[in-house]
Amino acid sequence: MKKVLTVLWLSATLGLAAPIEGYMQTLADEAKKTDASFSGFDAKRGEKLFFSEHVGKKGKKISCASCHTNDLNKAGENVFTAKVIDPLSPKANKERLSDVKNVKKWLRRNFNDVYNREGTALEKGDVLTFIRNY
């Protein structure tokens, strides 16, 4: 019985400290390194970043919302291929932001698509904060 309880307790605490927290911390450390006055990520800045349009990799105006829509609780559509994309907000889609490797990969790709460069730690942290609090 004790064993079972320990396992339960362990999985509960592990569950609380989601892997994404670790990644957010890494991003915060990096942001602090480039700018000593860094005082935390900001969902408002992230929101602006998410909705602002840029001339992307394909030479056309595009924003994060072009594929993920204006409502992150709704399914979107890939503007390049017409394939449906499940909702981006973790509230509507439990699998979101649960796999750090996957998150890093898509931020790298999607920043390139929209901004034609990789995102900075500050930008990535801000936009993730926006998505997590949506």
Add this chain to the structure above:
Amino acid sequence: MKKYLIMAVSAATLIGGVALFADDERYERKVYAKSEKAVQPDMPKKKLNEFETLYQKECGSCHMAYQPEFLPKRSWSKMMDTLDNHFETDATLDVNDHKTILTYLTSNAGDSKYTTKHFSKMSNSVPRDEAPLRISQTPYFMKEHRGIPKRLIEQKEVKSIANCAACHTTANQGIYSERAINIPNYGRWDD
């Protein structure tokens, strides 16, 4: 289509059974069964499934996971070398996943193993000194899709000829038989 039907019916009567003709789809299903995937000879089934699952996940996130049998090895190698600018989008992978998927694609390519029907036709139609990155630009593909009006491809339900599953309802299972074609706002195809 009618011509083929008459031919098929007479052939079937000659042989004395319609089973073969009627079972076209089931035949395809069997031919495209996962167990026939090569990856590497003697690879245990579990490992094979891992390769397949990774391929489906990574190369099926922006569009359907195209069957590797449709293109020759040289096309897949070239594609995997240029993922940073994959049809003007970034499709880069981490090093290990990249290696696994390259192995999966090249060992299941149209010229890597025995493939049947349209899979081999597509891949074999590519001239030896060419390595197209598009299935939709292989000669056999272009011949088969020549007769489709532009508006049916450009409409918002399809958008691109690369959106196979919009018309081939069972494309994800590797089945492209005529009976499984249903073009949005048009319906079944009879040629």
